[in-house]
Amino acid sequence: MDKKIIADVSPHEVRIALLEDDKLAEIYVERRGKERLVGNIYKGRVENVLPGMQAAFVDIGLDKNAFLYAGDILADTSDFEFGPNPEHPDLRSKSIGEAVQQGQEIVVQILKQPGGAKGARITTHVTLPGRMLVLMPTVNHVGVSRRIKDEAERTRLKEVLEGIKPEGMGVIVRTAAEYRSAEDFRDELELLVKLWKRIQARCEVIRAPRLIHAEEPLVFRTVRDMFTPDVSEFVINEREYYDKVTALAAIIAPNMKDRVKLYTGGASIFDDYGIESRIDKALEKKVWMKNGAYIIIDETEALTVIDVNTGKFIGDNDLQETILEANIEAAKEIAKQLRLRDISGIVVIDFIDMETEENKQKVIKALEAALSKDRTKTNVLGFTNLGLVELTRKKVRRKLSSIIKMTCPYCQGSGTVDSEETTALNLRRLILKQIAHSDAKEYLVEINPMVSKYIDSRDPSEAPIIPKIEGVKFYIVESEALHISDYRVTEIASAKEREKLIGKAKVFY
Incomplete structure (x- = not known):
């Protein structure tokens, strides 16, 4: 196996990628002011x-x-x-x-x-x-x-x-x-x-x-812990760090200092090595495998749950053999994903149901063999009575998703937002409440286009979302800037404000 270490050093962050046969195996990110504290x-x-x-x-x-x-x-x-x-x-x-x-x-x-x-x-x-x-x-x-x-x-x-x-x-x-x-x-x-x-x-x-x-910064920890004889190249895109790494390699691994290379290519070393696009894929929830099966990875506060699905994989005539093949391939992919995403703690895997104990043990052995390449300690506990596989992976550093991603400010990490119908009904309640406490006769209603489309699609024979109130007009304006769950209802206080809306708004009265 050909291993390469690629270092992307910038004033704001340091990123280290380990490639195995030109495939991204591990990625480490350390940002200025948020350096790793483990070992301090x-x-x-x-x-x-x-x-x-x-x-x-x-x-x-x-x-x-x-x-x-x-x-x-x-x-x-x-x-x-x-x-x-x-x-x-x-x-x-x-x-x-x-x-x-x-x-x-x-x-x-x-x-x-x-x-x-x-x-x-x-x-x-x-x-x-x-x-x-x-x-x-x-x-x-x-x-x-x-x-x-x-x-x-x-x-x-x-x-x-x-x-x-x-x-x-x-x-x-x-x-x-x-x-x-x-x-x-x-x-x-x-x-x-x-x-x-x-x-x-x-x-x-x-x-x-x-x-x-x-503790040492990321680049020097990499030289100490990862720059082993089976690494063919250590490529760095920054001259100062290149000189320091070369000097350090000359002390701790003099026979390998010639493998340290200074990158002199384009603006982005990660783009040239095809790493940037792989980082984005490394954080996707659904991971497709070559055989057409896929896994779903859900990271929660308490544990990580992985679900295995056959997807497009149809196998041969024997159903159990097809399931076994899909599960073994999934076991290998799961080991790669745990290492790449740096997921730690408790991991629960829901493999496709297998009828025989022999097949279950084959999957466990495939998982253990794939995990043996991981430098971080893992412990496979086997199948539970519910048919789930439990394992633990030692926490050494923050997982990749916690460094690169943030909790969604709209769904607060739930992964769901209000539907168009829910938002429309919430809007109706706000309008009724506002009208009850105001004598205004004209209102500007700003909503997301998807909510507007839902309102327009309603059956005219049903009670309308925008209430019909005698003597009151509503000017509906679509705004792409508004999140699907957001809306605004404001009073129109002057004729000048109303004139600005002519041709832009739909009028309900």
Whole structure:
């Protein structure tokens, strides 16, 4: 598989696209002033301790207090495997009140980005990522990424790091460290330890709440985390960042620095690589597949729901085989969409109903195989009693839709607006109410053309939408600027106003 990283750097935002065989696989967006906070380290002050929730709220200087759950006072070992006896204090049996007290100043790191009404989620266990290693200065053990599958290599890496890690500190071995020697690790480990000492020194001279250490910007995180040997090109459209990335690559991956390219083409690097149009499609609710089937993706506050439909796919003579083929293809597409849209949390999938357990397991295996390409941890829980598939995907950053889109100001995120009939009836009620409290004889009524068309289409024998009131005239004006749910009714106060409407308005009386 040919992989390319395309970086679009502008004064307002940075966008990174990962292409796999020229197809958009991942997209990351970071806008000026709204940089990612995950990984930032703060000195915070405990504001409230809530024993009933086993949590505390900590002021770290952001708009909302951060949330510290008792379980996050332990290291997160979900992505790594550690030895049988990791040396860190067991706080599971302790209450949050025994771990932290109100007014206490503590060093914390953001685990999850704040969003909506929720503040950031934090942990007291700091991790400092490098390209091959992650230093854990507050715990004493060695872990190896679960993505390294070779057991002999896992054992070797553990032994190597046990021998060179700083005393009393822990290390996580990342995927990029596979088959590397102890000498490859020493320089990076030394840099990470120096960084931790600088953070400690700063903690001693500043008062909470204050940012102590900010995570790297998106472009440099990309070099550290994504610029792996299987990437053929890293193309950047901005000279300053090109020079910086080249210099960084020369330090951490000298054999790959020649793969960093400066884009010298047209005005838009994303247009030239065909990425811009794919971003728009990446946020569409309906996703068509090559075989004619399609999936519907609904993102809600609590979870994401995905519905699989056969669409135009008719298959062969065997109905169950047709359903199986459509579901397997959908499983592959769903894995791509979760990764591309960066959807996290709970995901529920409604595959087309299958009669046999064997076919269900084939679909689960296809889904797990497709998800194995995802760098973000996922956990497939299987089919429920209702025939739905449940999975979870770890939240690392804000999903793409929350960065690029906003809640619709008309429907408030419901996805629906008033129909033409509803708007017309609401308009009628407003007119009757206004007439009851006014002596005016002429009114200007402004409505959307679709509502006007509905009013005109009504059967003349039925009660009219615009009421017939003796001595009162209504001048109806269509306005494309008005949303379908909006309308305005105003009194016409002068002959001059009435003359302006002649030829433009329909008159009802």
